[in-house]
Amino acid sequence: MTDPQVAVLMLGAFIFVILLGYPIAFTLMGMGLGFGYYAYYDPERMRSLFDNRVFDLFVNQTYSVMSNDVLTAVPLFLFMGYIVERANIVDRLFQTLNIAARRLPGSMAIAALVTCSLFATATGIVGAVVTLMGLLAFPAMLKARYDTSFASGVICAGGCLGILIPPSIMLIVYAATSGVSIVKLYAGALFPGFMLAGLYLLYVMGRAAFNPKIAPKPSEEEIGDVSAGQVVLMLLTSFFPLAFLILSVLGAILFGLATPSEAASIGALGGLVLAVAYRALTWQRLREAVYLTVRTSAMVCWLFVGSWTFSSVFSYLGGEQLISEFVLSLDLSPITFLIIAQLIIFLLGWPLEWSEIIIIFVPIFLPLLPHFGIDPLMFGILIALNLQTSFLTPPMAMAAYYLKGIAPPHVRLTQIFAGVMPYLVMIFTAMALLYIFPEIALWLPEQVYGR
Template sequence: MTDPQIAILMLGLFIFIIMLGFPIAFTLMAMGIGFGYYAYFDADRMRHIFDNRVFDLFVNQTYSVMANDVLTAIPLFLFMGYIVERANIVDRLFETLSVATRRLPGSMAVAALITCALFATATGIVGAVVTLMGLLAFPAMLKARYDSRFASGVICAGGTLGILIPPSIMLIVYAASSGVSIVRLYAGALLPGFLLAGSYLVYIIIRATLQPNLAPRPPQSDEKVPVTHILWMMLTSFFPLAILILSVLGAILFGLATPSEAAAIGALGGLLLAAAYRALTWARLQESVYLTVRTTAMVCWLFVGSWVFASVFSYLGGEQVVREFVEGLSLTPLQFLLLAQLIIFLLGWPLEWSEIIIIFVPIFLPLLPLFDIDPLFFGILIALNLQTSFLTPPMAMSAYYLKGIAPPHVKLTEIFSGSLPYVAMVFLTMIVVYNVPAIIYWLPQLMYGR
């Protein structure tokens, strides 16, 4: 077999092994070192079994990942999210928004979506948002006689928005993989994120208006809440979290701090917020630190494994084989985008977004210059597309998170059914963004020029 054929065998074998359920990070490292040992083998210079350049490559890639300035922001943002999650802020926020939006059709669903969006933006952890909101908002909506499909779709869709809306951890990972400025990515993702969240809100209100039985209005007696009381509730629940998020995002976008520095400020702000709500205990702090370290280690080792695997794959000629194959298809830029997004959509069924961004997206990145596609534009489309990986059956992880804590009478098929309209809105938003790219480029060009 030639080296390029071995590279393709390496890729195919990796996909087969992860489908069997093996840990992805360690599979990447093992295959990278195993095939790399063959690729860098030199019998003339070999003095002992470990005298192979693949071990130098592994050590250097590990050091490069751990010293990467962009990735430093990940544990800090994660810690901010975990500490906010455990500070009992979300229940106050949902209660406040339920009261503030009570005159709107589907008021509790609107409140749940806005709470999900804010909480998802603060944490960036889909499972945490869906689970917590499933425990808090979902039973409240069912008690108010909301249709279970309608209520479950709101929770599942809202919980994924943190993948796209800055400060998104997914965009940090993409920036580290692609070399695109994280500041420009944040600026570019802001309007598409608001567009997607806004389309969800419009859908909820229109659906609740046309089919009021899906989301019954609260009794008239519940609507008589003094305006001063609502303002006080907003001041003590909504604005503190919103100000924390906007401060972190504003510091990044206006160049007042690097993403890592802003994330550190956010982590400190999360601690102060938890202390202000009298929810900062030693046990919660310990748990937040543990979860932060565990998730950060997973991301970093995925990067190490991916970069070792990709280096060996490229050295064997696999990257050139993929490039020549795609060139031979004679695709237009639109056809290439559709193909790439279809593959990412399908990969979203068995894999997490982190694995897709770290392992498979780098395969597409070298092909972008062939079709004159901006990596910034490509990254925002991926962030939009990855919303669907959590919402599309049969492997819609948001649905499984919600089913795990939902009442027994709520069927998984009902949760799937409630999530599908939001998948359609994701695709619609992607079409709008593709045809009106100014939605992505306007803010980065306004703030930072071309």
């Protein structure tokens, strides 16, 4: 076999093994070391079994990941999200927004969607957002006689918004993988994120207005006698502190006042201050937040180590060049290439997490972008939109399974699937709008930072 054929065998073996359920990070490292041993084998220079350059490559890749300045922000942002989650700040936020939006159609769904958006922005972990909001808001909506599918869709779709809206951890990982400035990525994702959240809100209010049975308005007794002054006070003590924390972190990054790592450290400190201010910080909650942060950060870092080792060996064997030559020989137009790339990412989202797709498969497409004249920043924002569908598309919609795991027994999985389908339409609509009007993503980075 030629080296490029071995590279294709390496990629096929990797896909086969992960479909069997083996841990992806260790599969990547094992495949990289195994095939790398073959790729770098030099019998004339070998003095022992371990005298192979693949081991030097593995050590260097590990050190590069651990010293990467961009990735330093990941554990800090994770800690900010986990401490907000453990301190019961989201509970207070949802109750306040529910009262503030009580006169609007689908008020509880609006409150749940805005809470999901803020919390998803703070933590960036889809499973944590859907699970927590499923325990907090989903039973409340069912008790208020909301349609089960309608309520399910709100929780699942809202919980996925943190993939796109800055400060998104996914965008940090994409920046480290692609070499695109994380500051420009955050600026580029701002308007598309608000656009998608706005589409969700318009859908919720519009459907509740046209069909009040799926989201009944609360009675006067349920609304209670809450004055405007009390609502403002509740917002000042629950909504604005968390929103101010997120906007401060994001603003410091976008305006160049701090690096992403520095802003993330301020965000982590701000999360601790909020927990103390709400008298919700305990030693047990702090331990849980630190443990979850370390566990998730270790997963991301070892994925990077495995991925970079795997991709280095794959490239050395000529795999990337073989794929590039094959794609270029098809003589695709830019729009056709973009559709095919996004379709592949969409399908990969069924068996894989977003982190694995970004770290392992996106680098295969990146070298092809200059040939088709596609901006890597634009490509990253499209991927961030696309990856939300992987959590919402049956039959492998992980957000639906997260919600089903904590939902009341009478809630069927088919009802949850039915609830998320309209949001898939809105995501694809947002992707189409972004391609037709790329200024949605590119205008702000160009105005603030230039080309």
